[in-house]
Every structure is written in C-alpha cells, then in structure tokens.
Amino acid sequence: MKLIHDPIHGHIELDDFAVRLVDTPEFQRLRRITQLGLAFFAYPSARHTRFEHSLGTFHLAKRIREHNSEIEEGAVYAALLHDLGHYPFSHTLEALYPRHEENTKWFIRHGEIGDVVRERYSIEEFLKLLKHPLVSGDIDADRMDYLVRDAYYTGAAYGVVDLDRLVRNLCYDGEKLVVGEKGIIAAQSLLLARSMMYPTVYQHHVSRIASSMLVKAVELEGIPYREIRAMDEVDLVARLRKSEKPEVRELINAIDSRRLYKRVLYSGDDPGREFFEELGRELDAEFGHLVLLDYPPKPKFEEKNAFVVVGGMFKRLSEVSPLVRSLVELKDTHWRWGVYARADVVERVEKFLRAGFIP
Amino acid sequence: MKLIHDPIHGHIELDDFAVRLVDTPEFQRLRRITQLGLAFFAYPSARHTRFEHSLGTFHLAKRIREHNSEIEEGAVYAALLHDLGHYPFSHTLEALYPRHEENTKWFIRHGEIGDVVRERYSIEEFLKLLKHPLVSGDIDADRMDYLVRDAYYTGAAYGVVDLDRLVRNLCYDGEKLVVGEKGIIAAQSLLLARSMMYPTVYQHHVSRIASSMLVKAVELEGIPYREIRAMDEVDLVARLRKSEKPEVRELINAIDSRRLYKRVLYSGDDPGREFFEELGRELDAEFGHLVLLDYPPKPKFEEKNAFVVVGGMFKRLSEVSPLVRSLVELKDTHWRWGVYARADVVERVEKFLRAGFIP
Amino acid sequence: MKLIHDPIHGHIELDDFAVRLVDTPEFQRLRRITQLGLAFFAYPSARHTRFEHSLGTFHLAKRIREHNSEIEEGAVYAALLHDLGHYPFSHTLEALYPRHEENTKWFIRHGEIGDVVRERYSIEEFLKLLKHPLVSGDIDADRMDYLVRDAYYTGAAYGVVDLDRLVRNLCYDGEKLVVGEKGIIAAQSLLLARSMMYPTVYQHHVSRIASSMLVKAVELEGIPYREIRAMDEVDLVARLRKSEKPEVRELINAIDSRRLYKRVLYSGDDPGREFFEELGRELDAEFGHLVLLDYPPKPKFEEKNAFVVVGGMFKRLSEVSPLVRSLVELKDTHWRWGVYARADVVERVEKFLRAGFIP
Amino acid sequence: MKLIHDPIHGHIELDDFAVRLVDTPEFQRLRRITQLGLAFFAYPSARHTRFEHSLGTFHLAKRIREHNSEIEEGAVYAALLHDLGHYPFSHTLEALYPRHEENTKWFIRHGEIGDVVRERYSIEEFLKLLKHPLVSGDIDADRMDYLVRDAYYTGAAYGVVDLDRLVRNLCYDGEKLVVGEKGIIAAQSLLLARSMMYPTVYQHHVSRIASSMLVKAVELEGIPYREIRAMDEVDLVARLRKSEKPEVRELINAIDSRRLYKRVLYSGDDPGREFFEELGRELDAEFGHLVLLDYPPKPKFEEKNAFVVVGGMFKRLSEVSPLVRSLVELKDTHWRWGVYARADVVERVEKFLRAGFIP
Numbered sequence A, B, C, D: 001m002k003l004i005h006d007p008i009h010g011h012i013e014l015d016d017f018a019v020r021l022v023d024t025p026e027f028q029r030l031r032r033i034t035q036l037g038l039a040f041f042a043y044p045s046a047r048h049t050r051f052e053h054s055l056g057t058f059h060l061a062k063r064i065r066e067h068n069s070e071i072e073e074g075a076v077y078a079a080l081l082h083d084l085g086h087y088p089f090s091h092t093l094e095a096l097y098p099r100h101e102e103n104t105k106w107f108i109r110h111g112e113i114g115d116v117v118r119e120r121y122s123i124e125e126f127l128k129l130l131k132h133p134l135v136s137g138d139i140d141a142d143r144m145d146y147l148v149r150d151a152y153y154t155g156a157a158y159g160v161v162d163l164d165r166l167v168r169n170l171c172y173d174g175e176k177l178v179v180g181e182k183g184i185i186a187a188q189s190l191l192l193a194r195s196m197m198y199p200t201v202y203q204h205h206v207s208r209i210a211s212s213m214l215v216k217a218v219e220l221e222g223i224p225y226r227e228i229r230a231m232d233e234v235d236l237v238a239r240l241r242k243s244e245k246p247e248v249r250e251l252i253n254a255i256d257s258r259r260l261y262k263r264v265l266y267s268g269d270d271p272g273r274e275f276f277e278e279l280g281r282e283l284d285a286e287f288g289h290l291v292l293l294d295y296p297p298k299p300k301f302e303e304k305n306a307f308v309v310v311g312g313m314f315k316r317l318s319e320v321s322p323l324v325r326s327l328v329e330l331k332d333t334h335w336r337w338g339v340y341a342r343a344d345v346v347e348r349v350e351k352f353l354r355a356g357f358i359p
Helices: A016-022 A025-032 A037-041 A050-066 A074-081 A090-095 A100-110 A112-118 A123-129 A141-154 A163-168 A181-202 A205-221 A233-241 A246-256 A273-290 A322-330 A343-356 B016-022 B025-032 B037-041 B050-066 B074-081 B090-095 B100-110 B112-118 B123-129 B141-154 B163-168 B181-202 B205-221 B233-241 B246-256 B273-290 B322-330 B343-356 C016-022 C025-032 C037-041 C050-066 C074-081 C090-095 C100-110 C112-118 C123-129 C141-154 C163-168 C181-202 C205-221 C233-241 C246-256 C273-290 C322-330 C343-356 D016-022 D025-032 D037-041 D050-066 D074-081 D090-095 D100-110 D112-118 D123-129 D141-154 D163-168 D181-202 D205-221 D233-241 D246-256 D273-290 D322-330 D343-356
Strands: A002-006 A010-014 A170-172 A177-179 A262-267 A291-294 A307-310 A313-316 A337-341 B002-006 B010-014 B170-172 B177-179 B262-267 B291-294 B307-310 B313-316 B337-341 C002-006 C010-014 C170-172 C177-179 C262-267 C291-294 C307-310 C313-316 C337-341 D002-006 D010-014 D170-172 D177-179 D262-267 D291-294 D307-310 D313-316 D337-341
Touching: A002 A050, A010 A016, A010 A050, A010 C163, A016 A025, A016 A074, A016 A112, A025 A050, A025 A112, A025 D246, A037 A090, A037 A205, A050 A074, A050 A141, A050 A163, A074 A112, A074 A123, A090 A100, A090 A205, A100 A112, A100 A123, A112 A123, A141 A163, A141 A181, A163 A170, A163 A181, A163 C010, A177 A181, A181 A307, A181 A322, A181 B181, A205 A233, A205 A246, A205 A262, A205 A291, A205 A337, A233 A246, A233 D233, A246 A273, A246 D025, A262 A343, A273 A291, A273 A337, A273 A343, A322 B322, A337 A343, B002 B050, B010 B016, B010 B050, B010 D163, B016 B025, B016 B074, B016 B112, B025 B050, B025 B112, B025 C246, B037 B090, B037 B205, B050 B074, B050 B141, B050 B163, B074 B112, B074 B123, B090 B100, B090 B205, B100 B112, B100 B123, B112 B123, B141 B163, B141 B181, B163 B170, B163 B181, B163 D010, B177 B181, B181 B307, B181 B322, B205 B233, B205 B246, B205 B262, B205 B291, B205 B337, B233 B246, B233 C233, B246 B273, B246 C025, B262 B343, B273 B291, B273 B337, B273 B343, B337 B343, C002 C050, C010 C016, C010 C050, C016 C025, C016 C074, C016 C112, C025 C050, C025 C112, C037 C090, C037 C205, C050 C074, C050 C141, C050 C163, C074 C112, C074 C123, C090 C100, C090 C205, C100 C112, C100 C123, C112 C123, C141 C163, C141 C181, C163 C170, C163 C181, C177 C181, C181 C307, C181 C322, C181 D181, C205 C233, C205 C246, C205 C262, C205 C291, C205 C337, C233 C246, C246 C273, C262 C343, C273 C291, C273 C337, C273 C343, C322 D322, C337 C343, D002 D050, D010 D016, D010 D050, D016 D025, D016 D074, D016 D112, D025 D050, D025 D112, D037 D090, D037 D205, D050 D074, D050 D141, D050 D163, D074 D112, D074 D123, D090 D100, D090 D205, D100 D112, D100 D123, D112 D123, D141 D163, D141 D181, D163 D170, D163 D181, D177 D181, D181 D307, D181 D322, D205 D233, D205 D246, D205 D262, D205 D291, D205 D337, D233 D246, D246 D273, D262 D343, D273 D291, D273 D337, D273 D343, D337 D343
Parallel strands: A177 A307, B177 B307, C177 C307, D177 D307
Antiparallel strands: A002 A010, A170 A177, A262 A337, A291 A337, A307 A313, B002 B010, B170 B177, B262 B337, B291 B337, B307 B313, C002 C010, C170 C177, C262 C337, C291 C337, C307 C313, D002 D010, D170 D177, D262 D337, D291 D337, D307 D313
C-alpha cells in the first residue's frame, strides 16, 4: 500500500495492484500529458497532468464502490486507466486523430501495462469496464475529479462541489449510478460548475487559438497515427521544432514564445458545416498556415440525463431541476467559431472575408 | 487605523471614523445577534454574527468605491451600519415586528452611534444612504459578503464566488451598480450560490421548525416592539426562560435542549393565505402552542434585475443569462409551508387535519 | 446514523448512540459555551462553540480508533463528552472555580446524559475513560481538533496541520498514543501551531483584559459554584446585567459595549506569587473594581513528552526534535502579567504603582 | 494592464511594461521549467513552473513597494526576471554548471528581453537590482511566493504563511527589508514553513534519486554550458532520449518510466568531502553509471539573519526568537548523503562498500 499526497483528496491510497499498474511506462507517460492542453496560456497555473487526474479518479471510484459493494472491483482499476490513451496536450489533437479511447485500448492490449492487467483480468473483459458508469456515466468519478481539480489549478472559483456528499449519495443499480435525493443539490452544483468552467476555462479563446496553431503544425508535419499515439509532449514538441518544414517550425516557435494569432472573426452564429468547409478551403488556398479556421463541436451536456431518485421514483435530473433544464438551453450560448490569423495578415484576411464570405 | 483579522477577507482595515462607529453600544450589540438565526441547529458551526458580516460588508463597499470614486464616502459607512437594527436571531422575528430596517434608523437617530454619525453627516442625509445601491441593490456588498461568509461557516460548498473579479467589474453609473462584461459569469455564480444556499441552508426545515417555536414563544410572551428592538439574544432568551407563562418556558426549554417539534405536513403547494389563516385559527383553538403553522413569504429574487453591460448596452442579467432566467423559474420550487407539532401530539394533529383540512 | 456538516472535517458521522448523547440538555448546553471565551473581542469571527469542537473531537477519536482497534469503544464516546463541564466562556472562570473536568463528571453522574451513558457503560468505568490518551494525552484528538478549528474561525494562518497524516500515524500501545516515524513532522507542526496560536490568539491582550473584567464581575456577584456550573452564557450574562451591585452592572455593561480597561502594566518578568498577592490586596484596597490584576498560569507544554517511534525505539518528541526543544524554551517568552484599569483612573494607578511597587 | 488568474494571489495585475517583458521568448521559456524539478515523482501534483512563480514574486514585490515608496521601481521588474536563467528542472543541474543567476544576466544582456529592459533602464544598472533585498534578501518576495506556492501544489500543509500580515510589516530602510514588530510571528512562521518543507518536499529522497540520475545522464552526454543554458525541458529530455550513448538513453528511459535507483546508503553523518571524492572515483571505476553518489550542499538558512524591529531597535530574528535559533540548530538534522544503485546491482554495491568503505 502506498500513500500519495494530493491537494484535492488529501491522500490517495494505492493498493499493490494499483501501484503495479502505475509503475509501467504507459502510465508514467501520463505525467507528460497536460490535463488542460494549452489552457496554461490563459491560466498559467494550469500545469496539472493526466497522471494526477487518473489517480484522483481512481480514488473517487474506490470511494463510490465502498458505498456500492455490488460494483465489480475491476471497474475501479479501469477508472485508473481510463485516460491512458490521451494524446500530447489531451483533447487538442482529437481534431486530427481517432478519439483517445482507442489508444487506451491499444496500450492495454499491447503495452507492459497489459501484462499487469492480465494477472487478474481477461483483457477483453477489462476493456469493457472502461465503459462502466463509474467512469463513463453522466455523473461519474472522472467528471467529479477533473472539475474540482481543474478549478483548483486554474484558481477558478466555479468548480467547487460537495464531493463528499455526492459520493455518499451515488447508488449503483446494476446499470448506472443514480443520485439519491440528498445528493441532488450536489449533483446540480457539479453540472453548474461544469457549465461555468466551459466558457471561462475550457473554451477560453487564448487556449483555442494556441490549440488551432498546434493542430495546424501537426497536420502540416503529417505525423502518422501509429507514431503520435505513443508520443508524449516532449516527443511531439521536439519533433515539431526539428521539422524540415519551415511553416511547422514557425508555428511551434510562435507557440513556444506565445506569439499567438489574433481573432479576425469570433462568432456564435453557426452557418453550417458546409460553409465552414468551403471557407476553410478558400482561406487555405489564399493564406496557407497564416490563417486558421476553428469550428469546434457543440457541447453535448449529457449529464442532464443523469438519473435521480425522488420520492422512490427514478427521474431524469433535467426533469426535477429547472436549473439543469436551463443549462441545456444555455449549453450553446458560449459556443463560438473563429478565424485566427498571424498578426501581420489580419487586415488582409479581414478584407478577404468581407469580399466574399461575410457581409 | 485598525486591522481586523477576518477569515473571509484576510484583513479588514478600519479607519478612525469606522472605529468610532464600531465602538458604540449599538454596534457592539451586533456581536450578540447570530447571522443565521437558529440555523445552527442544522449547521452547528454557523455561529457567526451580524458584527463580522457588517465589517465584511464595509470592506467590500470600500473596495467597490476604490474602483468608483464618484460613490460618496458616506455610503461606505452606511454599509457598515446597514444591519444595525436586526432583532435577536436576525430575520426570525420579522414575522411579528416591523422590518429590521426601521430599527436601524431608530438606533442611528437615537443611539450613541448617531452622535458619531452627526460629526460628519446630517442624520437624515445619512439615513438615505442606507438605500444606496452599494448595500441595497440587486448585486451589492451586503449580499456578496453574506453568501461567502455563510458558506464558510456552514461548510456548504455552494457559496464560492469570485469576489475579486466581481468587485473589479462593478461599475456605478450614478444610480446603480452595473456588472461589466467580464464580471457576468461571477455575477451569475453569485446568484447561483444564493439559489443553492436557499434550500440547503436558509430554508433548512430544522431551522424553520426551531424558528417557528421561537416566534410562538415571543408571541405568547407578548414583548412590546419598543422593548424587543433594543434586545440582544441574551436579553431575549433570559426573558423567555423567566416567563410567567408555562407555555413560553416550555418552548424555550425545548429550543435550548433541541427537542424540536416534528413535521406533520410539509408541502410546496400553496392553497392561499386565506386557507392558512383559517387553518391557523383552527389549529390554535384545538392545540394552542403545541402546533405551529409556518407559512413563509415566497423568495423574491430581485437580483435577476441587476443590470449588466454587454457590448456597450445595458441589459438585465436575466436577459443575457438563461441560467438566471431559470433561477427565476426555480425560485418557488423549494418554497414549503409546514405544520409542526410537539412529538406527543403528532398523531392527533394528523387526524385533525385529515378530518377537515387535508384530503 | 446522522451526518453533520462541518467546515473542518467535511461531514461528521454520528451513530445512534452518539445521537442520543448529543440530544440531551447537557450536551445541547455546549452550543451556548463559546470555545475561545472572550477572544472574539480580538478576533470577531471566533464565535464557534464547545458543541462543534466536541463533535470534531469525537470524529478524530473515531478515526484514530479505526487504525487502532484495541482502543475500547467507550473512549470514543468519552471523547465526545470530554468538554461537557465547561463554564460559560470556557476557561475564563476557572480562575475562580474548580476545573471544568469536575463538572463534566458531575453532569455525567447527575444529568439526563448519564442515563444514556448507563445504557452501555457503568458510570464509573466511563468516567475513567475521560482520561484516555485519545483525548487526554500529549497529542490527542482534542488538541488536534481545537487547533485547526480555532485557526479556521480566527482566520489565523498558523493552525494548519496535516491532520490526515497524523491520524494515520498515531499508534496506541495500550497505554498511550505514539507517533510513528512518518507522523513526526506532522506532530511537530501541531506543536508549532499551538505555540504560535498561544501569543497571537489564546493570550491576546484584548481577550485577557475582557476576561479579567468578567472574572471580577463574577467574583463580585459571588455566584456559588453549585449554581454556576450548570449555567450557560445566557444565564451568566443575564444574571450579571440584573445584579444588585452597581459595580457588577458597570463591568458587564463595559464588556457588552467593549469599553475595555487599559493596560497600565504588561510585563514578562515574574516577581513571584507573593508579590502579586500583596499588590492585588493593595490595588483592591485603593481602587476596588477599577483596577484588575492579571497573573495567568505559565503554559505547561506537556506535548513535548509525546512519544514517537524512531528506528523502532520509543523516544520523547523533544529528544528527536530540536524544534520541539526550543518550543519548551520558548514557552515562557510570551507569558505576561498585567495591571489593567478603567480609562479614567489609568494615570492615578500609574502614580500609585510608581510610588510603591514598581521602580 | 492585464489581469492574470492565480490560485495563490487571486489575480495578478501586470502593467504594460511587465506584459512586454513577459511576452518575450526568454520569459515564455520559463513555462517549460518545472519549479520543483523532479519532485513530481514524490508529489505528482507539483507541476508548477518558474513562470507562475515569477509572476507571483513580481506581485508580492509590487505590494511590498506600495508600503515602501522609496524602493525604486526597477526592483519590482527585477523581481519579475530574477529566475530567468534557471536550467531545465530548476536547481537540479547546478551540480554541473554555473549557478542560474549567471544565465539570468546572460539572457538579459543578450536576449530580446534585454531590448525591452533597455527602453527604461541601463542594463548594468538593472542587473544590480537582481540583488535587491526585495528579491534577494533573507525574507523577500521570492521566498514568500515559492513557499506558499510549493505548499499549494504539493498539498503539503506546512507552507501556510500569513503573507498579508508579513507584506504589511516589511519596511525598507534603504538597505534591507526589516520586519516590523507585528510581523515577527508571521516571519517566524515563514521560516518554520521552510524548515518543514525542506525534508518533506525539497529533499525528499525520491526526488533526490531521480535528480542524481538526471545529473549523471547530462554529465555523460557532455552538453556544453553554452548549449544547456538556453535549453528548456523539452530540449533537454529530447536530446537525452536521442543520445548516441546507450547509458544516457538507459538513464533517461528509467527516469521517464520511474524505474528509479534504490538507496544502498543514506546517512546523516558527514565524513568529509575528500572521502566522498575518493568514494565517487572508486564507485565510478567499478560500476560506472549504475551507481550514483549524492552529496548535496548543507542548507544555509540565512533567513536567521533577517532584521526585525523590537521596541524601536534593530535585532536579528534569531536573537529575538528561540524558535529561529533552534531552526539553525535543526538545519543539518535532515541533511543526508546517499549512494543509489540500479536495482539489480544493489547487492553487489553493498558488498563493495562493506569491503572497503563502510564498516
């Protein structure tokens, strides 16, 4: 048994099996995967990694299981490994490559960590547990950890949640985690925290611009999927700095020195994917890597579907909480698409857009 | 100048004039007026008083004025004195007597504290400042302090607000405090905090029952307004303990020993004031002080009217924030009326209600 | 089982037996006994009571027992009741009456709470457990709770202790709690916290002056021990306000309005008890209640004797830690005796002292 | 003016000149220099960088100057740049290369950041300010920031200091910062915090072993000073991973995967530098990179010399505080030297040591 200091949970206990999972190259790689990607350009203190978050998720999963003994033990270790496959800078590169969940499975199937898993579980049984509601539900250990952790590291006041009350009131019914009546307000507050972190932290325009620059650099460099999925941030940044393509070197140097592109357009009106694809092609033809188009997916907000028990009856959280209903309505409010350009071409891009695309 | 340690704001600076206001019997009395009344039955740690809250409100008012030099200085001292007139156990007794704002004026007109005020201000001018938006607006120093303070002392995780960001983004336009664009999310979070503190802390049923018992005891004792308005909690409790009426002594002893009445009815359906008045009379005739009817006012939620500036235009906070709109909708959700009875008569009261009032 | 919100420990679980102990008039009385007496004159936010502290001590005792199953269960309930006998304003009145531990025993022997205790324990066996090292040792649950709690409520930055690490490294050897090697630094930090809270909070001169005034008022009023031991703060203050002696009324009014006596003398040189007794008699003869002599006991600092295990050997904490040795040396540094006088007689007292007592 | 969110100080204000200094490649490089080097192996959450720490130091320096207008403005910007020259993983590589202060000067003389400095200051005048007591004294803005920040990120409970009180009581006398009487306890607590962070965080053996491995890898790789001083952590790790020497690749891979060497010897007895040099040569001849000798410098603890004002007189902090005197005594207690070896050679190394060096 090993005790790990953690500013969010105090101390995290790792049993021997967890220690052996953690002590593999695949898990240690998470120390070099920043939790919030390039958000540190907006929140300099947001330097935490997927490593701490994975330990925290494991901790909460274990505590939830203490109140719900019918949850199988393997689900708790699956919680530990649920983020194993993240790319350098976390979600940033999912714009170019398969979702990180695929890599998680690949690491477990082919890495040293798989050998540890095999001592106790069949690999295919274990992989199914990555979808366990403990870590992949509407309200789960993953979300509970990252919201509070991200708030702590950014200094944002919004991510405060009564984790203890929520943990004590999550009940597993064999299929999903259900929030008991005494946990509803804590659950609401988790959703609220998330909805307020979304515009202020997760979608901060500075982080969006830096991410778009990185995506473009990686795209131009043309790193194959089979290479990038095993990289950490050192590998990726070093590779881009040594690129043979001057555009790639220019982009990574600009990121390194925080000479970020400027917003030429930033809007919440969505004229549709086709429009963007055409605009993207035209901008690319005219300006190449000097202009970036950023069209992020709309937030999904599936937590609204979380089940709660009120007066002995299952209901959707959105049914019992007008606040949550409004969060559903709110969810697109902060969505934005953007056109970003290197400072010296901003004016030319503006003209170009006015000439053909934007009234 | 005097520095006061405060767990919410770190240190509060009191200038000489503030020190002289604080060093009066009227202000010192606030040390014996619990901020949250009888909420300590639900949250044992909620023992803070109107004294600390008044200092905290003064501190925030001063900080807001630092960013808005056109606010007159007197408004900051009015913020210090805004709660001077609270009755023992704060809002509890406003069910029986005039609102505490009346007493505040009375203390300033007739107390030693008025002599200090007069050194700098005309009393009538000063009294007008008690309505200054700094302390009596939709989003103001009063609310900002009590939400965060109440959360700290109860241990509730809901009252966390980015006070610093809000203070820096409140702009006085000569008439009201307007929230600047960069403060909107912090303002939203203030309102959310309040809406979540409402059911979990402010309207906790245990506190409601104890309050109803106290109101009944004071009502039976028949303390005249001109006496109660100057009392502190020692005066009031001592008086009730020494009452000549056995019912009064029984009620205060039950409160002292936390032998609280039980809920016979607790419902969110509002059948109207007339119904309650009739029910009240009937219950009183049948059971006297053994049964209490609790019909609290509906929450007002005027903060939705707070003005914000978006793109240079004034708007209502509820206009720009679907979340705030939903809070308006939500506001009655947690309202409840109740019938509480001494443990040994609960069954009889249930029968009585079923016989005539409740289907 | 009942869950209680607490800002220090998050949630405190009370089992049914604990609930029944808490739900007695004797235990509920602790809600009206301020933890830090009159320290709120220096730290306005220090309004917490022996009630919360008792729950917190119970919580820590239970957690220590979870790691030390050989501790008998009764000791945990004794921890809950260890402060039952405190006088109004906690330690203040121990200058005039027997130590509060005597009252604790008296309440358990004669109060309703004793009837609950008797359901499980023989009273005399139980009373012995009040001396259990869990709550009456050098490093124990009592001290661990109050240091952190007092720091939280005063806002002092000094009382931060890694409680979790300490709890996990306290080992009961059948006779005492021993600090394991990994807990030594946390134990040291507990002692340091205490040594810094001593001058800044516990012995703050403002609190000392107010306390001396209260002691004098109670002494003049001549309240018999058999009356005061059952009083709460309402009883005591109300009694003093209604005193037939004008000096008593003057003193309590001055306390209520914070018109505190001034320091005429405040010194760390100790000329011995005889000197003080003589000085006290002379001052009393000349000035009566207008002058107060304050000669507090020296701090004991018994924690230095706490046992630790280093390399498998028992040692005293002071042996292994030069820091703790220096705390022993330091302990008298902040000790002061004082002469306090009503503002208008300060000069006369100064002259009087120079004439005969002080060079 | 720019506002930066920071979990330690709330918001940090950067004026335009500070923004221009921060927006240079040299300053942005600090985002890729971990504050606590390889301490994240012991405290996974300790991922903060010299970038945030530099902003925090600037913030405190500015606040101290607000209370001491005679401090020249340039000293505040020097505080911002004081850590500019740190090597990858901060102090770790100072075992092999000149102290980082040399690099700071080199960056300011030769980097883009120097061009910004020159707009307001002569370079040589500015470089002198790097030694200003604001940032290079016994109690200064640098130390105040890093202690509290390191505690926050590691989750250690020891680094809590009443920064506000200390800032308000630091007085510049033209030569040094002197602690006012009301700040002495806060200053003491700063020193205590440091003395407790030393063994638990800064000298944690896990971090020491990982650091020794990195130092050996860099030594074997033979990176010239003129190259390493401009590297960030990406440059260094990438270079080691691609080394032509298999020993270097083996070491960096072991670090990446946390396959750390084991302690063969770990002792607080210091047999002198000569002994170590000989032991180092012998071990190197026999085992090469498989065994590492770690002989760290003794802690200096110069803060004891900080000046305080007591009763109008300058004194050394160690004179007025027995606690601080004991910290001086304590300072070597936690010093250790060590011999670390790859797991598979531990036994052979033990035998070798017993054969010739260790009785």
